[in-house]
Amino acid sequence: MQPFTKLSATAAPLDMINVNTDVIIPKQFLKTVKRTGLGISAFYDIRYDDNGNERPDFVLNKPEYKSAQILITGENFGSGSSREHAPWAILDMGIRCIIAPGFADIFYNNCFKNGILPITLPEDQVTSLMEEAKTNPKNLIEIDLEKQTITRGNTHSYSFDIEPFRKHCLLNGLDDVGLTLQKEASIATFENKINENKPWV
Amino acid sequence: MRAQPRTLYQKIWHDHIIDNSTDDGTCLIYIDRHLVHEVTSPQAFEGLRMQKRKVRCLERTLAVMDHNVPTTDRSLPIEEKDSRIQIETLRNNCKEFGVELFDLTDKRQGVVHIIGPEQGFTLPGMTIVCGDSHTSTHGAFGALAFGIGTSEIEHVLATQTLIQKPGKNMRINVNGKLGTGVTAKDIILHIIGTIGTAGGTGYVIEYAGDTIQSLSMEGRMTICNMSIEAGARAGMIAPDQTTFTYIKGRPKAPKGENLDKAIEYWKTLYTDEGAAFDREISINAEDIPPTVTWGTTPEDVVSITGKVPSPEDFDNPGKQAEVRRMLEYMGLEPGTKIRDIKIDKVFIGSCTNGRIEDLRAVAKIAAGKKVANGVEAMVVPGSGLVKALAEQEGIADILIKAGFEWREAGCSMCLGMNPDQLKPGERCASTSNRNFEGRQGRGGRTHLCSPSMAAAAAITGKLTDVREF
Numbered sequence: 313m314q315p316f317t318k319l320s321a322t323a324a325p326l327d328m329i330n331v332n333t334d335v336i337i338p339k340q341f342l343k344t345v346k347r348t349g350l351g352i353s354a355f356y357d358i359r360y361d362d363n364g365n366e367r368p369d370f371v372l373n374k375p376e377y378k379s380a381q382i383l384i385t386g387e388n389f390g391s392g393s394s395r396e397h398a399p400w401a402i403l404d405m406g407i408r409c410i411i412a413p414g415f416a417d418i419f420y421n422n423c424f425k426n427g428i429l430p431i432t433l434p435e436d437q438v439t440s441l442m443e444e445a446k447t448n449p450k451n452l453i454e455i456d457l458e459k460q461t462i463t464r465g466n467t468h469s470y471s472f473d474i475e476p477f478r479k480h481c482l483l484n485g486l487d488d489v490g491l492t493l494q495k496e497a498s499i500a501t502f503e504n505k506i507n508e509n510k511p512w513v
Numbered sequence: 514m515r516a517q518p519r520t521l522y523q524k525i526w527h528d529h530i531i532d533n534s535t536d537d538g539t540c541l542i543y544i545d546r547h548l549v550h551e552v553t554s555p556q557a558f559e560g561l562r563m564q565k566r567k568v569r570c571l572e573r574t575l576a577v578m579d580h581n582v583p584t585t586d587r588s589l590p591i592e593e594k595d596s597r598i599q600i601e602t603l604r605n606n607c608k609e610f611g612v613e614l615f616d617l618t619d620k621r622q623g624v625v626h627i628i629g630p631e632q633g634f635t636l637p638g639m640t641i642v643c644g645d646s647h648t649s650t651h652g653a654f655g656a657l658a659f660g661i662g663t664s665e666i667e668h669v670l671a672t673q674t675l676i677q678k679p680g681k682n683m684r685i686n687v688n689g690k691l692g693t694g695v696t697a698k699d700i701i702l703h704i705i706g707t708i709g710t711a712g713g714t715g716y717v718i719e720y721a722g723d724t725i726q727s728l729s730m731e732g733r734m735t736i737c738n739m740s741i742e743a744g745a746r747a748g749m750i751a752p753d754q755t756t757f758t759y760i761k762g763r764p765k766a767p768k769g770e771n772l773d774k775a776i777e778y779w780k781t782l783y784t785d786e787g788a789a790f791d792r793e794i795s796i797n798a799e800d801i802p803p804t805v806t807w808g809t810t811p812e813d814v815v816s817i818t819g820k821v822p823s824p825e826d827f828d829n830p831g832k833q834a835e836v837r838r839m840l841e842y843m844g845l846e847p848g849t850k851i852r853d854i855k856i857d858k859v860f861i862g863s864c865t866n867g868r869i870e871d872l873r874a875v876a877k878i879a880a881g882k883k884v885a886n887g888v889e890a891m892v893v894p895g896s897g898l899v900k901a902l903a904e905q906e907g908i909a910d911i912l913i914k915a916g917f918e919w920r921e922a923g924c925s926m927c928l929g930m931n932p933d934q935l936k937p938g939e940r941c942a943s944t945s946n947r948n949f950e951g952r953q954g955r956g957g958r959t960h961l962c963s964p965s966m967a968a969a970a971a972i973t974g975k976l977t978d979v980r981e982f
């Protein structure tokens with residue numbers, strides 16, 4: 313996994329609430345057996361028309377937002393299914409950070425496994441960043457994970473919360489499986505206990 | 514000193530902690546059961562292969578193909594190449610790693626959340642995961658069951674554990690007698706309408722109260738299944754005699770002395786008197802009408818006797834914008850009576866409502882009647898075993914005679930990864946769990962409802978109040 317430390321990038325405003333995983337990556341693209349290559353299909357139904365042409369009014373099709381690495385969006389982003397194809401597709405489009413007033417649990421969790429930083433901010437701060445991204449699309453937003461800050465220009469700075477363990481893993485690009493396997497002895501002890509006390513498990 | 518009263522969730526959580534030494538509350542928890550299907554697992558097996566890792570506990574892992582499978586003749590090859598590849602990939606992965614698989618022609622094959630309980634693989638007090646958000650279904654047994662992403666699937670395959678933080682506790686009490694024609698599906702749609710699709714985010718929901726206790730296991734599964742539609746990763750119901758009776762005699766369930774010992778433990782799985790919940794909600798069963806959705810999120814529910822709302826009925830400007838968009842997508846005018854909405858298709862099935870009890874309810878409505886002209890109604894049993902039982906009970910005959918299509922088991926039109934899909938603009942009464950835009954086919958319009966309401970809609974060709982049927 314690619315570590316996430318600092319990001320200085322433009323942001324795209326996706327001004328919708330409840331953007332669910334079926335919108336982020338529709339089912340016909342779940343048939344892949346790979347993790348990569350999904351970016352072109354991300355947001356398919358709202359991004360392309362019936363003939364497969366880009367809809368000019370969809371935010372990520374607009375030239376000024378095509379290279380955005382930050383997505384600013386409404387509440388309950390990523391609701392619906394557990395498909396990790398959703399963060400894979402978003403990452404494959406080049407987005408490394410999503411800012412919203414709230415995320416669905418599984419999606420939020422899946423982001424961390426793929427080096428994407430989801431940031432939850434109070435509604436008014438998200439609205440302010442969203443407006444800024446709409447009016448000044450070229451302005452960069454700086455995200456510093458170590459300091460847990462979002463800075464826009466020299467004036468605005470917000471701080472955000474993140475669980476220390478997730479932060480540690482993201483900063484260092486750590487693979488969970490490797491970390492857990494270091495606890496092999498405790499897992500084995502736990503297993504023995506189950507076999508003894510709960511033989512039906 | 515008396516032990517601190519605990520919730521059902523806290524008891525199960527506590528029993529599975531391997532390591533909680535980090536400061537921020539992150540724990541390593543043991544996973545008792547892992548269900549695997551073809552869509553979310555290929556990249557996880559690939560990860561194991563690349564790192565030269567094995568599946569740690571084969572006996573706690575069970576795989577099935579369900580999302581992509583055709584619901585027509587199984588002896589024919591699968592036409593769609595990508596679907597075929599995904600199915601073959603699961604088959605090869607299971608063979609290579611030694612995982613037990615219910616393959617296409619196995620009569621135990623079916624939707625992953627139907628087969629777990631059916632086999633007695635799902636048991637109370639367990640931690641159960643699957644790369645699928647509707648894993649919450651298994652919480653009906655008093656298990657802690659939740660959906661995970663593919664990276665976590667790989668983690669569970671390799672270590673039989675997960676790194677997790679405990680969720681918050683919510684209890685939803687439903688008390689009172691359900692009205693005629695009101696089912697478990699109506700209860701959960703009503704609950705989601707009440708708390709919203711993000712209302713359960715961060716929580717594990719326990720459903721309690723005498724209405725819940727009076728439900729069958731099938732009904733309890735319907736309720737827990739849609740916890741995720743309320744934003745909660747897991748929903749659970751304390752196990753009781755109904756649960757134990759359901760489990761007894763199932764192929765993978767404990768037997769004899771082991772069963773007695775298990776039941777003794779399962780009986781300790783309830784929320785202690787005085788345990789604290791972060792949020793508690795009470796719902797009166799008498800207030801729940803037969804319910805359908807009108808919009809494209811599961812919180813957009815309305816009584817069958819109601820009308821399509823207008824954007825002005827909502828306060829929040831974000832929601833108003835969403836409502837405008839939904840009305841357009843759904844092709845509905847505010848103020849239209851729900852009972853005047855005509856439908857083109859009916860889908861009966863899915864992990865929400867594809868169990869035997871659901872099919873019995875459908876047969877009861879359909880007996881001696883005919884599916885309306887121009888309506889296509891499809892019944893997809895949740896598993897091969899449900900199908901066989903329904904055939905044995907004469908349900909299949911009743912439905913076929915009434916003009917329903919009788920299919921092979923799978924996810925089918927719940928999400929249309931196989932050929933069963935809505936065409937643009939087609940309107941469907943569906944017993945599944947998600948009415949998202951494009952879910953059942955691009956441009957398709959979904960109205961979620963109970964099996965008996967879907968059956969009634971098939972026969973009249975419109976959304977219908979099952980009480981007047």
Ligand code: SF4
Nearest residue numbers: 647863864924927928
């Ligand atoms: S029936 Fe539908 S919701 Fe259930 S597992 Fe299959 S696709 Fe998912």
